[in-house]
Amino acid sequence: MRDKVRSLIASALYKDTDGLVADLAGAEPAAAAVEAAMFTATGTDVGGAYKSKYRQLSFNLKDAKNVALRSRVLRGDLTPAVLVGMSNEELANEETKAYRKEVAETMLREAQPGGNARATTDMFRCGKCKQRRTTYHQMQTRSADEPMTTFVCCLECGNRWKC
Ligand SMILES: [Zn+2]
Known part of the structure; x- marks a missing residue:
């Protein structure tokens, strides 16, 4: 189990890090330290x-847009x-981070008494029909x-998603 986790973390770290490590073996010491x-x-x-x-670390370390996190760990x-x-x-x-901040701020602005009420907003864009007329609610999952x-x-086509 621990060996497998170490090697999976090494692969995650090795991915697309601006040449900080020359090969997979170069990411192994950092991966071993993270696992420990x-x-x-x-x-x-x-x-x-x-x-x-x-799962939490691997999700974020593997994130294609999170070169910064991998680099900080490797360095x-x-x-x-x-x-x-x-x-x-x-x-x-x-x-x-920026997106979550924006969502949180909008939520705060649009929040209604009761906290969990549905609200209509144009801050989300539907991936299916590309329209922006949507409702949302938040839950602690x-x-x-x-x-x-x-x-x-989505109020146009009924598409549902979470973020
Ligand atoms: Zn739609």
Whole structure:
């Protein structure tokens, strides 16, 4: 299990990092350090906490738009101990961070008493019909300290998605 996780983290780190490491082997020391920090942080046990931490890190490290995160880890700007303590928001690429911020601010502006009420907005663009007439609502789908999931519904074609 731990060997597999180390090699998966190495592959994630090696991907598209502006030549910081020459080959996959070059990413292995950093990957081993990240895995060790994960193992310590999740109670030196390869149980649920370890697996969910791995999924969170691997999702963000593999993100094609998150070269910055991979580079910081490989350069050692971001120590493994700090990395494993980061939230989804902190791990996200810059584009996602900016997008989430914009959504959060709009939500705040449009929020109605009751918190979870549906609202109509033009801030989302439907991937199917390309229109912007949508409604959305937010729900806490993961743990309480993580950002809420936004469910969007297109009023033109009925397409639904979440972000
Ligand atoms: Zn649509």
